[in-house]
Every structure is written in structure tokens, then in C-alpha cells.
Amino acid sequence: MRRMSFARRVLVQLAHPVLERSRVNRRLIAAVRDLPGVTLHDLYERYPAFDIDVRREQALLLEHDVIVFQHPFYWYSTPAILKEWQDLVLEHGWAYGKGGTRLHGKLTCNAITTGGPATAYQHDGRNRFTMRELLAPWDQTAFLCGMRFLAPLVVHGSFRLGSDEDVAPHAELYRRALLALRDDTLDLSRAQQASYLQDALPPAPSSTPATAAKEQP
Amino acid sequence: MTDSVLVQAFIYLAAAVLGVPLAKRLGLGSVLGYLLSGVIIGPFALGLVGGEGHSVMHFAEFGVVMMLFLVGLELRPAILWQLRRPILGLGGLQVAGTTVAVAAAALALGVAWRPALAIGMILAMSSTAIVLQSLAEKGQLKSPGGQSAFSILLFQDISVIPILAVFPLLATSAAQTAAKDAGHPGWLQALMVLGAVIGLIAAGRYIVRPAFRLLAQTRLREVFTAATLFLVVGIALLMQLVGLSPALGTFLAGVVLAESEYRHELESDLEPFKGLLLGLFFISVGAQIDFAIVGDRPAVIAGLVTAVVAGKLAVLYALGRGFGLDRPSRWLLAFSLSQVGEFAFVLLSFGVSSKVFGSELASPLVAVVALSMVTTPLLLILLERVILPRVTSTAQRPADHITHQDEAVVIAGFGRFGQVVGRLLRANQIPSTVLDLDPNMVELLGRLGIKVHYGDAARPELLHAAGCDKARLFVLAVDDVEASTRIAEHVHRAYPHLKILARARNRAHYYALRHAGVQHIFRETMGSALEMAAETLHQLGVRAYTAQRMTAAWRRHDERALQELESLWGGDAGVYFAQARSMLQETERLMRAENPEVFREVEAEWDNDSLRDEVLEAVRAAGAPQPAAETPPAPETQPAAETQPAASPSAAPTPPE
Known part of the structure; x- marks a missing residue:
């Protein structure tokens, strides 16, 4: 049924080693968990021993048109299991290389939470590089696999987001982003160019959600 | 009677227990140890054993039968099939070549052509017991040279059958007497052999395995051992009945059972018996050497032994070369098979009884055969210490080994x-x-x-x-x-x-x-x-x-x-x-x-509470309101992650409430 009703099928690959202690990711997930047309796949829960089932993961990829990797930003990258996932699932001859065209045309992006504020992720900031620069390996991986790499959806400054109310606007933004991807209401070329995915979203129907970066000018 | 059996057993065992370790300590190998022990207790030295030596040897020959059964167990049919070329080619040519060479030499020495041919065939045989025992002791059985030696021995064992059949035809005068011995016409004989072999294979597959399973279920080890001995003795008897060599028959049975799950058990059951019997066999060979004849004409006997061993060696070396063995393997093959085998004793007495030749020819030959057996361990020592170090220095890689895959x-x-x-x-x-x-x-x-x-x-x-x-x-x-x-x-x-x-x-x-x-x-x-x-x-x-x-x-x-x-x-x-x-x-x-x-x-590894508290603490300490997050506080020099694997969690103080 999901297959019939939506323009695109969305897969959220969630990677959080201690989701039970998370403040932001847990709430983000709660906001999109029940969305029709969106499949949530919790990698650490599914593969506690990193025993990734490659065939199963590949089948899951084939069943979807949009792959969203949702994870906290650890050491400017993903939690370990996502690297393992990449190494195993994106096989030569399947995802890239000769005959590796199975992912061609799919959309992909990262949904990330960072402790530091947006200003830290600028050339003059503490982290010296922008989010897009730091995500270059993911960008290039998508490119090699023939996927369209969209700007990341980032919740910055997660340390200061402690309560439901703090996270609510971000959760709503995440939900809108997934819906736009699902329903094909996103300007894709803008989404590919932007620094943040939230910049490319169509205007919200009611309240104006803000990104973490622009939250407090 | 019982006493004398015990005394005999005591003497033989004492010879083995004293002689073999001593020989091994001197680096002579167990075979030479047994042979020398036999000489020492034999009639020409201490005289502790005498006339019964011959019957003891007959009994001990059963060790050879067992050894071939064990060899068969090691050889799965597939491996045997792989060896068909060396068995037929190498083995056939060795027997034929040696026979011709020895016969020619005998003719030259003035022996008539019939006995000369018979002697040729007899001396073509090598000693399975000595060769396999020596090679196994040196771990050479599965080397290319060892495999070739084994192939030749196998062919020799097979060729004993036609040789026994041909002997009566070579009889000089009363040819007919022995011909009767065979008893059956040729075709019936062939049919019986074929039937026995097929029966053996079928029984191995369909009777022996279930039987062993039943026996194993009793969990009585001695019954299993008894059954193993029963099996080998039974096969030996059956083979004798149809005129096949018992060694060959048990070898075949071994091959049939090589694939069975009881293989290792059979091996370990028979191993001690085989070892003891072979030892006994070697001792009795030593005890049998007739030093009276040797003493009469020492030069002649020595010359004959040398000639026989050298002749066999030359034929073997040439064959090894022809069959593409590398030099160390060639030398190993030639040296290990250069003696005359235990079957020569049987064939010599059969030759006398079939009137192929007289005992005046046979008696010195028995001494020659026994002495040639003594040369092998010595030659192998020579090979190991002198020849191999030279020929291997050419650094030639040995040809591909025909070895079993030994499981890791x-x-x-x-x-x-x-x-x-x-x-x-x-x-x-x-x-x-x-x-x-x-x-x-x-x-x-x-x-x-x-x-x-x-x-x-x-x-x-x-x-x-x-x-x-x-x-x-x-x-x-x-x-x-x-x-x-x-x-x-x-x-x-x-x-x-x-x-x-x-x-x-x-x-x-x-x-x-x-x-x-x-x-x-x-x-x-x-x-x-x-x-x-x-x-x-x-x-x-x-x-x-x-x-x-x-x-x-x-x-x-x-x-x-x-x-x-x-x-x-x-x-x-x-x-x-x-x-x-x-x-x-x-x-x-x-x-x-x-x-x-x-x-x-x-908890600590994923504990970002400490980091978070540090961040918030810094914010508070700076007295800045929330928006001040624009300028990142000091602690965020660390990679700003929501939760992060801190390298040293203990460095962060316990978070205040």
C-alpha cells in the first residue's frame, strides 16, 4: 500500500549506539516514526554485534527511493556501525563499479545532530570546516553509487536542547523534510546545492520552524 | 613346551629390547638393530635360537601382511588410482629389468637359462618390510621417492602370483610334479582370484562396516581388537586359498576400509601387533643367516651380495631418472629398494621343491638375500650422510608431492x-x-x-x-x-x-x-x-x-x-x-x-553527560545568556558531538546535579 500511495518511498537508517540516552535523536525519531511511506531501520538495535545482513540491507535499499542516514555526529563522522554498513552493503558490482547500478537515481542525505553550534562549523569556527565539507566522503560515496546527494539536515547545538519543547521545532522540521522527500515537493536542485536541507524546504503551512543555526540570531 | 615357548619369547624380546634402542642410539635405525640382534642370538653367535628360526620367521611374516593392511588403510582408492602409472610403469619395468639383468649375469656365470631366469625373478623382489619400515622411520613414505618405492613394492607383490605360476614351467626335469600343485586349471584359478577380490570389496563395504559398528557398540575394546585381527587373519587365509599373496589381499582390504569411519581405530589396534611381528621377522632373518656358507666362501658371497645390490641399484636409478624423479628422490628410490626381499626365501624353497634349481644353488642365495637385507640400513645411512647432502645442494625443488592432505x-x-x-x-x-x-x-x-x-x-x-x-x-x-x-x-x-x-x-x-x-x-x-x-x-x-x-x-x-x-x-x-x-x-x-x-x-564510554555539563558549565561561568552559544565556549574544542566517545571519560569530573 505504501508503495502505491507515495511519490517516493523513504528509508531512515538510524544509527545511535545509546538511543535511550539521546535527547534529540530520540525525539526526532518519535516525530517521524508513524509517517506512512517512511520505513525506520534502527541499525544498532538490529545488529547489536555488528553482524550486518548484507542481503537484507540491499533488499531494503532496493525497496526505497530515498535513503536518509540519521545519526549523531561523532568525531566529524558517523557512529561506527554506519561505516561497517557502508563497507559491507555497498558492494562492488552492486552499488558501484561494473554492473553496480542498483542504487542509481536514488536520493540520499544525512540527518545529523551535533553538539556544537552552527557557527562552529564554519571556516573561522572552532571546527574549521563546514558541514558539507566534513560530509565530503558521503557526498562522494553517493556520487560513485549514482545517487543524488542532498544537503544534510542538521540539528546543531544539541547540548542545549534538553526538553521536549526545545527539540519540538527540530522534530517538526525533520518531519516536514521527510514528507517533502516522500511527496516529491522538494526542489531537488536547490536541495543538492544548499548548505542545509532545511534551506530548501517548501515553506511550512503554519508556524515558521527555524534551523538550529538560525534559531537565535 | 610352554616353557620353551616362554623362553623363546623371552630371548626374542630381550634381543629386541636391548638391540633396537642401542642401534637407534648409534644412528643405525631399528631395522638394522633387529637384524643384528638376530645375528647375535642366532646359531652362529650365541646360539640361543636355532632350528626353530624358520618357523618363527613364517609366523613373523604375518607382520608383513599386517603392515600391508595398514598401508592399505592409508591409501584411499582415489590415491591408489593416482598411483597407477608408477605402479604399472615403474614397477613393471623394475621387475622386468632386474630379472633380465640378473638372469644375464647368471648365464654369464654358467647357470642354465631356466634357473637363471628363475633367479632373476627371485632377486628382482625387494623387501616390503625393510623398505616401508625404514622409510616410515625417516618420514619419507609420502615423498616422491617414497611413493615410487611403494609403487614398485606393490607391483612386486602382485607379480609374485604369476611368478609362482611360471616356476613349475621352468622346472628342468620333473616339470610335471609341481604343476599339479596349482591344482586348478588356469581359468578356474583366475575366476577364483577375481571372485575373491570382488568378494573382498563387497564384504568390506557391506559386511565389515556394519559388523564393526555393532562391535563398537559393545564398547569393549578387546573385542574390537580381536575382530580386527580376525579380519586380517581371515583375509590372509582366503587369499592363500585362492593362491593370491596374503599381503596383497590384506592390502586390498585395507584400501577398501580406508574410507571407513573405523580406519583410525583399526590402525591403532593393529599397530602394536604389526610392530612386534615385524621386529620378530627381522630378528629371525638375522638369525637365519648361514654363516657356515659365508665362512666357506666369503669372497664369493661378498661378491654376489655386492653385485646383486649394485645391479638392482643401477636398474632402479635408471628407472627413477626415466620417470622424471629429481635426483634426491632417485637416490632414495635406488638405495631403499636395492636389497632382495623376504619373498625370495619363499621363492627359493619353492624353486628347489619345483626342481627349478638345486639346493647347491639355493643355499648360498639364501645367505646372499639375508645379507643384502643387512646392507639396506647401512646404505640408507650412507645415503643420508654422504649422498643426499651433495645432490640436494643443487637446490632443485622436489616435484609435486603425491601426499594426502593432512588435516590441520x-x-x-x-x-x-x-x-x-x-x-x-x-x-x-x-x-x-x-x-x-x-x-x-x-x-x-x-x-x-x-x-x-x-x-x-x-x-x-x-x-x-x-x-x-x-x-x-x-x-x-x-x-x-x-x-x-x-x-x-x-x-x-x-x-x-x-x-x-x-x-x-x-x-x-x-x-x-x-x-x-x-x-x-x-x-x-x-x-x-x-x-x-x-x-x-x-x-x-x-x-x-x-x-x-x-x-x-x-x-x-x-x-x-x-x-x-x-x-x-x-x-x-x-x-x-x-x-x-x-x-x-x-x-x-x-x-x-x-x-x-x-x-x-x-556507561562512561558513551557518557556525554560529562561533556554536556562541561559545556553548560562554561556557558554559565561566562555569565552569558543562552544566545552566547554563538561564540563557542572552550570545552567545545573537543569535537562537538551530541554524545561522543570520550577518550578518557574519567578525566571528566562527576557531573554536579
Whole structure:
């Protein structure tokens, strides 16, 4: 049924080693968990021993048109299991290389939470590089696999987001982003160019959600 | 009578016990030791044994039969088929070539052509007993040279049949007398041989295996041993009945049973008998050398021995060259087969009785044959010390070996535990040798196409037969604590290179295995209990990955405790002490030792509370309102992550409320 009703099928690959202690990711997930047309796949829960089932993961990829990797930003990258996932699932001859065209045309992006504020992720900031620069390996991986790499959806400054109310606007933004991807209401070329995915979203129907970066000018 | 048998046994055993170790110590090899012992106790030295030597030798020849059975067990039909070219080509040419050469020499010495031909055939034979024993002792049986030697010996054994048939035709005068001996017309004879061989193969497949299964179920080792001997004796008798060489027949039976799951058990059962009988055989050969004849014409005998050995050696060397053996292998082949075999004794007396030649020719030849046997161990020493070091220096790589794949892993115990290990290896195409004591299991797995050998892994001979000397890993998965400990001790002592992975029943067993020198020990229920604990946590709502980490942390803690406690269990008395300790006490002690600190690590590694507090603290300290986050506070020099794996969590102070 999901297959019939939506323009695109969305897969959220969630990677959080201690989701039970998370403040932001847990709430983000709660906001999109029940969305029709969106499949949530919790990698650490599914593969506690990193025993990734490659065939199963590949089948899951084939069943979807949009792959969203949702994870906290650890050491400017993903939690370990996502690297393992990449190494195993994106096989030569399947995802890239000769005959590796199975992912061609799919959309992909990262949904990330960072402790530091947006200003830290600028050339003059503490982290010296922008989010897009730091995500270059993911960008290039998508490119090699023939996927369209969209700007990341980032919740910055997660340390200061402690309560439901703090996270609510971000959760709503995440939900809108997934819906736009699902329903094909996103300007894709803008989404590919932007620094943040939230910049490319169509205007919200009611309240104006803000990104973490622009939250407090 | 009983007395004299005992006395004889005493003399022979004493000769073996004293002579062989001495010879080995002097680097002469066991064969020469036996032969010399025989000479010493024989009629021409101490005279402790005399006329009965001949019958003893007949009896001892059964050792050769057993040896060929054992050789057959090592050779699966597929391997035998691989050897068809060397057997027929090399073997055929060796017999033909040597026969012609010796016959020509005999003719030149003035012997008539019929006896000359017969002598040629007799001297073409080599000694299976000496060659295989010597090669096995030097570990050369599976080398290219050793395999070629074996192929030739096999052909010689086969060719004994036609030689026996041809002899009466060579009889000079009363040819007819012996012809009657054969008894049956040629075609019937051939039919009987064929029938016996087919019967042997069929029986091996359809009768012997089920029979052994039944016997194994009785779990009476001596019955199994008796059955093994019964089998070999029976085959030998059957073969004699149809006129085949018993050695050849048992060899065939061995090949048929080489694929059976009882192979290793048969091997280890027969090994001691074979060894003793062969020893006896060599001693009786030594005792039989007629030094009276040698003393009469020492120069002639010495010349004959030299000529025969040199002639055979030349033919063999040429053949080895023709068949593309490298130089070391060629020399090994030529030197090892240069003696005349034990079958020559039989053929010589048969030749006399068939009137092919007279005893004036046969008696010196018997001495020549026996003396030629003595030369082999000496020649092999010469080969090893003088010739091989020179010819191998050419650094020629030996041709591809026709060896069996010796399995790298030996698994002892293929019950519920060992099976998992074995199946996983099998699934990854890692061959292993499996030993198990439960005949039902052996049979069941056999039906599933899994090769399991029946036998008690606690027996040193069986462990040896299973290839422990060549294996790399020994998986000890038997469930009996006592047996397991015993096997571990033995394997660790006898095969120090072999890494042991052992299953431990309980803590006491764990410590016993440690004491036995085992490094890798797995408590048998620990893995599944931990998995269950993890799932229990998971079912309680703990995230799977967290449950996994908690379990792993607890496991580390438990292993550490286990090792720390080892000293408490004490050295030798430890095992006993451990068993005496009541389970309840032990449980209580362990439960008391449980420490929530174990999980601090689990929490700390992912604990970003410390980092978060640090960040917020800095913000507060700066007195800045929330928006000041624009200028990042100092602590965020660390990679700003929502939660982050801090390198040293302890560096962060305990978070204030």
C-alpha cells in the first residue's frame, strides 16, 4: 500500500549506539516514526554485534527511493556501525563499479545532530570546516553509487536542547523534510546545492520552524 | 613346551629390547638393530635360537601382511588410482629389468637359462618390510621417492602370483610334479582370484562396516581388537586359498576400509601387533643367516651380495631418472629398494621343491638375500650422510608431492559441542579429522556424509593415527571431564606444537585444563547463558546494542575473576579441592563478588553527560545568556558531538546535579 500511495518511498537508517540516552535523536525519531511511506531501520538495535545482513540491507535499499542516514555526529563522522554498513552493503558490482547500478537515481542525505553550534562549523569556527565539507566522503560515496546527494539536515547545538519543547521545532522540521522527500515537493536542485536541507524546504503551512543555526540570531 | 615357548619369547624380546634402542642410539635405525640382534642370538653367535628360526620367521611374516593392511588403510582408492602409472610403469619395468639383468649375469656365470631366469625373478623382489619400515622411520613414505618405492613394492607383490605360476614351467626335469600343485586349471584359478577380490570389496563395504559398528557398540575394546585381527587373519587365509599373496589381499582390504569411519581405530589396534611381528621377522632373518656358507666362501658371497645390490641399484636409478624423479628422490628410490626381499626365501624353497634349481644353488642365495637385507640400513645411512647432502645442494625443488592432505584441525568429541565447531569449519571448507566414541553418532554422521572416525581420543595411538603430529589445532570437545583432562595432558606433552582449544565443563575442569597447559578454554554453557542474559535485558527494554555491551563487560569481569581465583585453587590439589567445594558455596561467593562497578565502563564510554555539563558549565561561568552559544565556549574544542566517545571519560569530573 505504501508503495502505491507515495511519490517516493523513504528509508531512515538510524544509527545511535545509546538511543535511550539521546535527547534529540530520540525525539526526532518519535516525530517521524508513524509517517506512512517512511520505513525506520534502527541499525544498532538490529545488529547489536555488528553482524550486518548484507542481503537484507540491499533488499531494503532496493525497496526505497530515498535513503536518509540519521545519526549523531561523532568525531566529524558517523557512529561506527554506519561505516561497517557502508563497507559491507555497498558492494562492488552492486552499488558501484561494473554492473553496480542498483542504487542509481536514488536520493540520499544525512540527518545529523551535533553538539556544537552552527557557527562552529564554519571556516573561522572552532571546527574549521563546514558541514558539507566534513560530509565530503558521503557526498562522494553517493556520487560513485549514482545517487543524488542532498544537503544534510542538521540539528546543531544539541547540548542545549534538553526538553521536549526545545527539540519540538527540530522534530517538526525533520518531519516536514521527510514528507517533502516522500511527496516529491522538494526542489531537488536547490536541495543538492544548499548548505542545509532545511534551506530548501517548501515553506511550512503554519508556524515558521527555524534551523538550529538560525534559531537565535 | 610352554616353557620353551616362554623362553623363546623371552630371548626374542630381550634381543629386541636391548638391540633396537642401542642401534637407534648409534644412528643405525631399528631395522638394522633387529637384524643384528638376530645375528647375535642366532646359531652362529650365541646360539640361543636355532632350528626353530624358520618357523618363527613364517609366523613373523604375518607382520608383513599386517603392515600391508595398514598401508592399505592409508591409501584411499582415489590415491591408489593416482598411483597407477608408477605402479604399472615403474614397477613393471623394475621387475622386468632386474630379472633380465640378473638372469644375464647368471648365464654369464654358467647357470642354465631356466634357473637363471628363475633367479632373476627371485632377486628382482625387494623387501616390503625393510623398505616401508625404514622409510616410515625417516618420514619419507609420502615423498616422491617414497611413493615410487611403494609403487614398485606393490607391483612386486602382485607379480609374485604369476611368478609362482611360471616356476613349475621352468622346472628342468620333473616339470610335471609341481604343476599339479596349482591344482586348478588356469581359468578356474583366475575366476577364483577375481571372485575373491570382488568378494573382498563387497564384504568390506557391506559386511565389515556394519559388523564393526555393532562391535563398537559393545564398547569393549578387546573385542574390537580381536575382530580386527580376525579380519586380517581371515583375509590372509582366503587369499592363500585362492593362491593370491596374503599381503596383497590384506592390502586390498585395507584400501577398501580406508574410507571407513573405523580406519583410525583399526590402525591403532593393529599397530602394536604389526610392530612386534615385524621386529620378530627381522630378528629371525638375522638369525637365519648361514654363516657356515659365508665362512666357506666369503669372497664369493661378498661378491654376489655386492653385485646383486649394485645391479638392482643401477636398474632402479635408471628407472627413477626415466620417470622424471629429481635426483634426491632417485637416490632414495635406488638405495631403499636395492636389497632382495623376504619373498625370495619363499621363492627359493619353492624353486628347489619345483626342481627349478638345486639346493647347491639355493643355499648360498639364501645367505646372499639375508645379507643384502643387512646392507639396506647401512646404505640408507650412507645415503643420508654422504649422498643426499651433495645432490640436494643443487637446490632443485622436489616435484609435486603425491601426499594426502593432512588435516590441520583434529576435533576430539563430536557431540553437541564439537559438532558446532566441526560444521562451521566444514561450511568453510576447512577439512578436519573428527574422533568420537559414540558409534551411533559416528554412523549417523556417516549417513550425512560427514567423516567421523570412531575411537577413544584418550588413546595415544589413536591421536597419533589421527595426525596430531601434523595438525595445527586440537579442538578438545569431549564431554567427559576426566577424559578431557587426560587427553589435554597427553596432547600437550606429546605434541607441544599443537595448540589446544578446550571445552570446559565447569570451573574445576577449567582449572584442571589450565593446569594441563591449555591456553584457550571455553566454559561450555557460558556463551549461551550470556546470550540469554543479553536477551533478557533486551526483553526488559534495554536496547540490543547496550545489552550486548553490558554482557560483554560482565564477561570480561567474570573472566578476570576466574583468572584471579586460579591461584586460590592451588596447584595439584586444586582439582580435587575444586570438586570438593560445594556448588552453593561457590555460587554465594561469586554473587557476593558481583560489583556494579563493572558497568561503569559501559556507561562512561558513551557518557556525554560529562561533556554536556562541561559545556553548560562554561556557558554559565561566562555569565552569558543562552544566545552566547554563538561564540563557542572552550570545552567545545573537543569535537562537538551530541554524545561522543570520550577518550578518557574519567578525566571528566562527576557531573554536579
